[in-house]
Amino acid sequence: MEPQHQQIRKKQAFAGYVSIAGALSMLIGAAFWAASGTDLWQAxxxxxxxDYLSNLDSVRHLLVINTFFWILGVILLATAGTLMAEFCDSRPALAQMGMVFMRTACSIAIVSFIAMLALAFHHQSLAAASLTGWVGARLDDIATMMLIGYGPLCLSISGVREWVPRWLNTWGLLAGLAGLIGLIGLLTGTVILGFIIIPFGIGWMIAAGLVLIKRSKMR
Known part of the structure; x- marks a missing residue:
């Protein structure tokens, strides 16, 4: 039977690779979204x-690819968060909270992605499309704050005595703060505030993945 420490190392490595893959998938999806030249939030x-709806037909193929990578990304990030929570023994309750944030965010995000993509395939009245777009964008904002803001915040605090170094803990605190700023943006309608979290949150997932991979190779 394989020694327990070997199993833990393999799980750490797997969590690290999944976290990085999830973050990269989100960035690839964002690249296709940017290439489409459409911005539902600003619209x-x-x-x-x-004007937004009139531009969708010509770029729907880009939005389909964008949606695929975003759905894949949130599933991978939520999986990574679930695995990371298992490495937090000193504050397991807080780690579980972080896991719940990320799992819930994954479900909300998938619904929001499909709602936003529906605008490119199902022609609706302007009022109906505006409502669908608003709901999709707001759900996406909420999911983003939970997935790469509050989830990393909880994991950073709960794992600081086990696998989270101080610098990554600080990074997680900044991601959580960016999530609060995003909440202010959601309440005030200030679009730019909702995007501040992305470099902090996605960056944390990549950094956490690298930390876990490095730990898995330690003797």
Whole structure:
């Protein structure tokens, strides 16, 4: 039977690779979204939904690829968060909270992605499309704050005595703070505030993945 420490190392390595893969998948999806030249959030903020809808037909193939990578990304990130929670023995309750944040965010995000993609395939009245777009964008904002903001915050605090180094703990605190700033953006309708979390949260997932891979190779 394989020694327990070997099993832990393999699980740490797997969690690390999954975390990095999830973050990269989100970035690839974001690249296709940017290539489409469409911005639902700005269209809602500027009351330009009619112009937004008129541009969707020509770029729907990019949005399909974007949605695929984003769905894959959130599943991988939630899986990584679940595995990371298992390495936090000193504060297991807080680690479980982080896991719940990330799992719940994954489900919310998938619904939001499908809702936003539906605008490119199902022609609706302007009022109906505006409502669908608003719901999709707001759900995405909420899921983002939970998945790469509050989840990493809880994992950073709960894992600081086991596998999270101080610098990664600080990074996690910044991701959590960025999540709170995103909440302010959601309440005030300030679009740019909702995007501040992305470099902190995605960066934390990549950094945490590298830390776990490194720990898995320690003797």
């Amino acid at each position: 809602i903020a500027d009351s330009q939904m009619e």
